[in-house]
Amino acid sequence: MEKPRVAFFDFASCEGCQLQVINLEEDLLKVLEAVDVVTFREAMKEQSDDYDIAFVEGSITRKSDEERLNGIRGNAKVLIALGSCATLGGINCLKNFHSQEYVKKLVYGDKASSYETYPSRPLKAVVPVDFEIHGCPINRDEFAMVLKALLLGKKPEIPNFPVCVECKMAENICVFERGKTCMGPVTRAGCGACCVTEGSFCWGCRGLVDDPNADSQRDVLATHGLSVQDILGKFRLYTGFSEVAK
Amino acid sequence: MELQLIEKSDHDQFVQNLISNYQVEGVKRKDGSFLYGSIKAPEELCLDFDCTAIPPRKYFLPPKETLLQFALTPDLEATPVIENDPFILFGVHPYDIKAINQMDRVFARGVPDPHYLKRREAALIIGVDPATVAPRSFWADMGASTVSEGFDLMLTDVGEDFIVEIGTNKGRTLLEEYAKTRPATRDDARERVKIRSRISHICKKRGFAFPKREIPKLLEHSWKEPLWEERAGKCLSCGTCNLVCPTCYCFDVQDDMDLDLAHGERTRRWDGCLLHDFATVATGENFRETRASRYRHRFYRKGLYLFKILDDMACVGCGRCASGCLPDIADPVNLFNKLREEEK
Numbered sequence: 001m002e003k004p005r006v007a008f009f010d011f012a013s014c015e016g017c018q019l020q021v022i023n024l025e026e027d028l029l030k031v032l033e034a035v036d037v038v039t040f041r042e043a044m045k046e047q048s049d050d051y052d053i054a055f056v057e058g059s060i061t062r063k064s065d066e067e068r069l070n071g072i073r074g075n076a077k078v079l080i081a082l083g084s085c086a087t088l089g090g091i092n093c094l095k096n097f098h099s100q101e102y103v104k105k106l107v108y109g110d111k112a113s114s115y116e117t118y119p120s121r122p123l124k125a126v127v128p129v130d131f132e133i134h135g136c137p138i139n140r141d142e143f144a145m146v147l148k149a150l151l152l153g154k155k156p157e158i159p160n161f162p163v164c165v166e167c168k169m170a171e172n173i174c175v176f177e178r179g180k181t182c183m184g185p186v187t188r189a190g191c192g193a194c195c196v197t198e199g200s201f202c203w204g205c206r207g208l209v210d211d212p213n214a215d216s217q218r219d220v221l222a223t224h225g226l227s228v229q230d231i232l233g234k235f236r237l238y239t240g241f242s243e244v245a246k
Numbered sequence: 247m248e249l250q251l252i253e254k255s256d257h258d259q260f261v262q263n264l265i266s267n268y269q270v271e272g273v274k275r276k277d278g279s280f281l282y283g284s285i286k287a288p289e290e291l292c293l294d295f296d297c298t299a300i301p302p303r304k305y306f307l308p309p310k311e312t313l314l315q316f317a318l319t320p321d322l323e324a325t326p327v328i329e330n331d332p333f334i335l336f337g338v339h340p341y342d343i344k345a346i347n348q349m350d351r352v353f354a355r356g357v358p359d360p361h362y363l364k365r366r367e368a369a370l371i372i373g374v375d376p377a378t379v380a381p382r383s384f385w386a387d388m389g390a391s392t393v394s395e396g397f398d399l400m401l402t403d404v405g406e407d408f409i410v411e412i413g414t415n416k417g418r419t420l421l422e423e424y425a426k427t428r429p430a431t432r433d434d435a436r437e438r439v440k441i442r443s444r445i446s447h448i449c450k451k452r453g454f455a456f457p458k459r460e461i462p463k464l465l466e467h468s469w470k471e472p473l474w475e476e477r478a479g480k481c482l483s484c485g486t487c488n489l490v491c492p493t494c495y496c497f498d499v500q501d502d503m504d505l506d507l508a509h510g511e512r513t514r515r516w517d518g519c520l521l522h523d524f525a526t527v528a529t530g531e532n533f534r535e536t537r538a539s540r541y542r543h544r545f546y547r548k549g550l551y552l553f554k555i556l557d558d559m560a561c562v563g564c565g566r567c568a569s570g571c572l573p574d575i576a577d578p579v580n581l582f583n584k585l586r587e588e589e590k
Contacts, residue, residue, distance in 0.1 A: 148507065216481070
């Protein structure tokens with residue numbers, strides 16, 4: 001069997017998700033045995049437009065991004081969104097709640113007129129996306145799992161249960177019980193509840209589960225002392241593009 | 247019934263002797279709560295806990311485990327993975343022992359599950375009577391204040407000493423080899439009864455307003471109660487009530503391949519009937535699509551379906567589901583009492 005040709009691309013992002021792929025370390029060598037990486041700006045200088053699988057990081061924040069993304073979609077048989085910016089619009093969507101002129105001036109000052117911008121959006125708002133690997137950054141084991149599933153021709157098993165499940169499996173004491181608040185009850189698992197395990201709380205970076213009970217989560221947050229504004233802020237941090245944050 | 251006595255000043259040495267000869271797992275403090283974990287020194291072991299955040303079930307049904315390893319050769323090679331390293335589980339409350347007794351029956355039914363059963367056989371269980379009651383516990387009302395089997399030794403703190411009930415010959419050997427003991431007197435035995443009834447009395451403050459044997463009958467005609475929908479409206483489908491339950495045992499099985507695509511392992515991990523995809527099948531249909539149907543299912547499972555198999559509720563009254571549920575809808579006491587009220 002000929003090895004599939006794989007390419008990596010990025011739009012508005014910190015490129016940290018691609019870094020996670022490089023961080024696969026010894027498993028990276030096994031990945032390179034299974035596939036041919038033909039484009040990966042962060043890791044190599046060669047590039048090619050002839051590829052089967054495209055991993056795309058970043059959100060779409062300019063009209064001109066759309067043409068480039070359409071080009072990638074046209075070349076790739078399978079397009080996979082890599083990380084929160086690409087799957088949800090991510091934290092880049094925080095600017096959507098301000099006027100675009102305002103945010104442009106805030107960043108570029110008197111050079112603002114030289115730059116274009118529009119409300120941030122996930123890849124799927126522009127082109128069809130075949131699979132999504134969530135997270136800020138992605139979980140590299142999940143990246144490997146998705147890649148293996150593609151090579152085997154099976155559907156990747158991306159969890160559709162909240163982070164609470166992985167907290168119980170990791171035997172974490174509930175964040176709410178520790179007197180803090182958490183987005184875990186509505187956030188898609190798959191991270192192994194890493195932030196809570198390390199003593200923090202869930203920020204919601206993997207986005208919402210398919211059928212989140214956002215109303216109940218709002219009630220729970222309010223019961224634990226958050227104001228309406230704080231609660232909205234919790235939902236907007238990563239899922240600003242979704243309906244629940246409106 | 248055979249009762250012995252360990253003086254508290256000799257207890258640490260007993261624990262130390264066990265640590266020197268066995269892998270000892272027991273209750274430790276963490277973030278203001280209690281969890282089971284490896285005990286490396288006697289002072290780590292906590293015996294006056296009210297209830298652990300996660301039940302001891304994890305020692306027999308771990309969060310994630312490998313069932314078998316396979317190689318995709320023409321004949322397909324598969325090797326089962328069975329863990330049976332001996333260990334001591336030190337400090338299990340009677341209600342959790344009752345749950346383990348129920349799980350022993352569940353995993354031995356039909357096709358016996360060697361992964362569970364071998365781990366279970368490898369365990370020595372040292373029970374301990376609760377010294378305090380967790381705010382949501384109702385084990386006294388569930389008939390789980392004491393158990394007559396399922397432990398090798400059972401400790402009761404009676405002030406200056408621990409009274410030890412010997413449950414099995416293995417327990418007796420453990421005591422003979424590693425503890426300094428003397429036989430308990432009739433007065434000691436009476437003191438144990440008194441202490442047990444005092445703590446049980448505190449726990450009885452929570453419970454059902456009607457005999458629990460009537461729960462199956464109550465459920466048989468409660469299928470269409472609006473209460474299910476009402477309560478489930480707040481359900482986060484987070485599965486916490488399932489995952490902290492000592493009598494929930496559902497799991498999901500998956501094949502994890504290596505990157506060489508030639509080797510892999512079959513794993514299973516905890517699952518829960520409150521989770522959205524729990525009843526989703528390969529073709530995509532979900533037999534319990536709504537929150538209400540999943541919420542109702544859990545109570546039917548505990549109070550009716552498993553009752554028919556165990557001749558008892560698959561609930562021991564630990565109250566972990568009640569204290570872990572953020573919208574506070576999982577408490578069986580609250581639910582069944584309300585259901586009974588609506589019935590009238």
